[in-house]
Amino acid sequence: MLATLDDGSAIPIELIGAADLPDGGRLHLWRRGDDYSIRFGDNELMGNQVRHSEEALATLACSRLKDRHGQILIGGLGMGFTLGAALRSLPSTAAVTVAELVPEIVKWADGPLSHLFQDYLTDPRVTVEMADVHDVIARGKSAFDAILLDVDNGPDGLIHLANERLYCNWGLRAAHAALKPNGLLAIWSAYTDDDFVVRLKNAGFDVEEVSVAALVDGEDVIHTIWLASKQQ
Structure with a gap:
């Protein structure tokens, strides 16, 4: 497959990796020159040119923790943008657990995406837990200062149907x-969802919604980050 540049030249689009999902779908890792994209069907889940909102997920969350930078849980490794931003924002005494469901994602991080x-x-x-x-959330009781979730395209189960457990009423109560x-639940989404905000509030969170501009496949879009503070 070839992609045409503005000057009329073409560079190949290469499939350099594929990962099976528990629900039977597949993720694909594509490369076009120096650009990489992780896709699920026609949906780009992560690209190295589109990182601002994923980094904002961590920087916004960590800035609201003030001096409570202890135990952080990140759901989803992706291309490492959220993890990297968290590490730049956290002190040396912090501990960051990354829960990743797909082994190939970790292999890509140590292989074709190692430069990222x-x-x-x-x-x-950092500890990576496969x-x-x-499941990590469900077994943790008052374990984390912050939970950062970027495991799907929003508060649903597009990629992995079981992700819906995270966003339903009892999943939010578990978080x-x-x-x-005074801990913080931070969630990245490609879209807004008023019903989800209601569920967050019903689960006992004070909710702040932040809109972050992004460029996806050449189009200006708005991503959403919810910062949900645990009420006492």
Whole structure:
């Protein structure tokens, strides 16, 4: 496959990796020159040129933790943008657990995407746990200062149907229970969802919604980040 540049030249679009999902779908890792894209069907889930909102997920969350930078849980490794931004925002005493469900994602981080990850995965603050982030949340009781979720295209199960457990009423209550007092649940989404905001509030969170501009496939879009603070 070839992609045409503005000057009329063409560079190949290469499929350099594929990963099976628990629900039977597949992720594909594509490369076009120096650009990389992780896609699910026609949906781009992550691209190295579109990182601002994923980084904002971490920077916005960490800025609201003030001096409580202890235990952080990140759902989804992706291309490492959220993890990298978290590490730049956190002190040396922090501990960051990344829950990743798909083994190939971790292999890509140590292979074709290693230039994006830099030294994130060897940082002594980081532990990668091969697990569904829902399960990590469910077994944690007042365990985390912050939970950062970027595991799907929004608060639904587009990529992995079981992700819907994270966003339903009892899933949000589990996240509330897994947070320490005044802890923060931060969620990335490609779209807004008023019903989801209501569910967050019903689960006991104070909710702040932040809109972040992004460029996806050449189009200006708005991504949404919810910052949900645990009420006491």
